[in-house]
Amino acid sequence: MVLAVLKRLGLLAATMLVVSLVVFLLLEATPSSVAIKVIGPYTTAEQQQLWLEQNGYLRPVGERYVEWLGRFLTGDFGESIRFKAPVAEVLWPRLWNTAILGLTALAVIAPCSILLGVIAGIREGSPADRSISVASIVTTSLPEFASAVFLAGVFVFWLAWLPGTSSMAEGWDWRQLVLPVAVLVLYDLGYVARMTRASMVEVMATAYVRTAVLKGLSRARVITHHALRNALITPFTVLTLHINWLLSGVIVVEAFFAYKGFGALLLEASLNQDIYLIEACTMVAVLVAVATQALADIGYRLLNPRLRGT
């Protein structure tokens, strides 16, 4: 088990290393384009050359990568071009805002999706199953920006119950969080619910559930002690892996509702060619995704007695 965890963490580190190389090469492989992005396209060739020289961009790529990686590991992500401030200073408050948004969404998604999935999966083909299944197909078919438009149309334009932007300009307001969270929940709830349902249906058809029924156990006990215990391994994994998706959703939602979060920051950085900010944002996003994947793997081993000993 310890070996498995260490192996997984090693894999995590290796993945991050490769990802850093990919990100670096994508954005900084050709120094001239870096210069144009940093000091602007309307500079002369001499100015660009001078800037490259001063900032050590004329050295070989390998050398620059190692130095870049070293600075990155110590938390020095460089200077944001757009915000004229160190990237770290811009990044952390935004990350915090996104954590609030994402975790709130996750806190709604997890219990609701599992509950719906289990209800649907207990009896395949029942009316409850059919309605939950159809509803979840429909909601997962709405791209986040589309459901944002629909929800905003109803609650902002028509009913005028909720604010249409979530910039939190006049201080923290929970009402501004409702629509962004709702959009994230709407898109991701159905998927997790469907996976839970499939897992539950499969478990309900196994021979060991039959054994439990034929032992004379009550239906409630069969479900809680035999079916759920095995069926819930899947939603756990799906939910943790889903944080990767949530990171995509967060970008759209923050852009739509002007929420001052990390996703909006990444988008802004990319639209403004703010490469140091892009690098930092990308690395953080991937780190969160990879770390949760590792967590999912380790958790899966813990939940599954067949893998626990290995």
Next chain:
Amino acid sequence: MSALLSIRDLTVHYRTRRGPIPAVDRFSLEIREGDSVGLVGESGCGKSTVALAIMRYLGTNGRVAGGQILFRGRDIATLSPRALRDYRGGEVAMVYQEPTSALNPSMTAGQQLAETFRDSDPRSVRATVREALAEVQIGDPERVAAAYPHQLSGGQQQRVVIAMALLSRPKLLVLDEPTTSLDATIEAGIIDLVGVLQRRHGMAVLYVSHNLGLIRQTCRRLVVMYAGQAIETGDTERLLVRPRHPYTAGLLACLPRPNSHKQRNPLHPIVGQLPPPHALPPACRFAPRCAFASPGRCDTLAPSLVESDAGSVRCIRATEIDLSIPPPSPEEPNYPTTNDVVIAARGVRKTFALPIRGFAELFRRRRLTANDGVDIVARHGETVAVVGESGSGKTTLARLIAGLDTASTGEIVVLGEDVARTPVADRRAALRSTLQMVFQDPNDTLNPSHSVARQISRAIRKLGSPTLTASARRAEVARLLSLVRLPPDVASRLPDQLSGGQRQRVSIARALAGSPQVLLADEPASALDVSVQAAVIDLLLDVQRRAGTTLVYISHDLAMVRYLADRVYVMYRGRVVESGPVGALFAPPYHPYTEALLSAIPSVDGPSDQRIVLSPAGQAPGRGCPFAPRCPRRTGEICDTTPPPVQCPEGDHMFSCHLTPDDLGRRQAMPSREGR
């Protein structure tokens, strides 16, 4: 005595897309207290459905369409949910075919046992669990109670399931193919255990099985089912000695008998196949396959189950026909053999790397030795059988010879060429044509996406004649199909549209495309029903007779091996522990492992006698005899520490044991073993 359970005219339908299909049709059965009843039939005959109906557990698409099941006079269809739970947990219990999937993978055996009773004192619960496990003869109840199912062997799992079933002291125990997935020596232990428990607790037992030999040992009364109907009932002994229904007689004629051999007595497969439940024959359901069917009567008059002193039978001609087992065929089948060695393997060793499980193994991978110095010889035209239980390495050996895997060390000479380390892709085309294989599982031996014609013509192009014109190839496909006794219209079908037996024939036809000199057959019939099994074996022997093909037959079925083999190799844990001509090998003295295997053959003949029950396989000893930890004839420490010497009682019969042939012979020469 009144009936414990009585089934009256039970009819069960399954709902499908094509409308309801009848799985069981007006089935009646009475089980008295303490009785033992066997329910036999081939797959699809409805026997498991009867078992599930007794538990009132037919799934969402099964429905009792008629009749009733009374338990102590009470109709179980009327039980309230509460009463149904008491009935299932307390009165009737069930043991299933696959113990691995019948236990919850994420609960320990102890937890699963403990939850059936409502006693809240954990100490008394623990004691009861321990007692229950001890009762099913589990040696180490504490450890087993704390173990998860995957940490237990198949035999132990089945014992846990039985312990669970017995906890509430049921009046009736239903066993649905309880040993089908287990090795023969483990099976023997489970069967004995059930017998002991039944006598101790005086419960009634309903055995559902396809294995007539097994049923004979365990059941007093027998019900034979065919296509959803009971076709014959009666006392086990009478029914097996003097069957009255042609189907029962046919089933018995399919079984290899102890004294029969391919040279003298061919098997008699039942022609045709089980009718699909949505296209049942209108009158007698067996008529289309029945050698005694009389046109105009059997296909128009539906027979009913007629009672008599000797039991009941569903055949309108039951009193007219003579079903004594057909005499041996007059002409001696001739199997051409020569002394040319076709395959000679020496010192074959194959190891597989195991997954890493700890820090130390990062540097020294543990390896599984599947074959450990195997020597084997096969001569032209002979049948060489390799027998052993699961994990003995027999399939690995076949794959090494075939070139689907390569040996770690040793040599495998096929027709003068060492191919031990040549994967099949690198072998000469001629050698590939010469050595072909027939696989075990009829479900995946053919590619489900391609038609029969396409698969056979591909084999013709690759193994036989690559230059044939399209029409000549079509003719060759038809010839090969007729060789395996399939009609030409099978060519255009997809494997889904064929029965298991037909698929296995197509796979034999495919292997024959290049006129091979050697056929490797890896359990070619073990996944098939008895009647179909006999037909496939018959076919292989026919091929051998005509072409002088060498047959390497991999199997765990000793009865069949005794019937068809010329020479036999017995494998245990990757080593050959005994080898020799079939006659010498099946008579004492034999290796203690062979002795145990032979004693575990469930036979339909002769009185039952003491089986040798082996303890579950433990840790393999370091240097000594691999069989030592389980050996009932173990002599002492020498067995664990010193590799056993090769003993050679006569000719080329040899085995590895510390006991001399004389010693073993004396101990094994008990008269009861003769006639097996």
Next chain:
Amino acid sequence: MTVNGAPTGYDVPAAGGLGLRHLARSPAALIGLAIIVFWVIVAIAAPWLAPHPPNTPLQALLPPGSETARGAFWLGTDQLGRDILSRVIWGSRRVLLYAPLATAFAYAIGITIGLMAGYWRGWIDQALSRVSDVVLAFPVLVLYILIITTIGASGLNIVIAVVFASTPGVMRIVRGLTLDARGRNYVAAAQMRGEHPLAIMFVEILPNVRGPLIVDACLRMGYVTIGIGVLGFLGLGLPPPDPDWGGMVHEARALAFVFPHIVLFPCAAISSLVLGFNLLADGLRELGRQ
């Protein structure tokens, strides 16, 4: 045929035919297919269906149902006075060109390397799997943004980004299915008669794993459609002025709370198309299990 014991309906491999006749048994699949066919027809017939040219300014900001819009502009006009119905109709062309194109490329590559990784295993598998792990470590949208920022927004670049991001997922599925199939006896039989490894992969294995792959392809078409829409919404999509559903929402985002009709219809259009793909996938999966 599982008459023996309670048939569960789970034991049939999904390799069976998935023809139109089978589709008729699943209402979900039929509805999904109908939606997709509807949009394909709309895309093909756009020049004849669209009442106005999609890029010509006519009369700005008419809500549907308003006095002037009635009869002339069924869905109203946008901030530049362009007819929204015509733009939605023409916009279907872009989605239905790029999404299938990108998915097809991702499948062609993903199937090939997935078959190789699963069949040969060993170092080839290790290498391919590690590379795909790295790509899959990125949240999809982050990867899209990174690629588009680097190579610029154009139709071709969007296809490249989608292929790059989707191929590893396809490869993983194919690899898993191949690992299972290579242990089947029909593969051993093919090896025994000396078939070339590529023939075994593409002729023996691929046809038998097509069921789950078709289902996955439908789902993936949905995701890719969403992905292209989102790129347009974020302003990283196809350059204006040609209509693109995501892009239409992007351009009118500021007016969304005042004139919701401008953004509502493109959103409804893309949602319905994705719903079509998802329904078809779900129906096919159910059919495959029966």
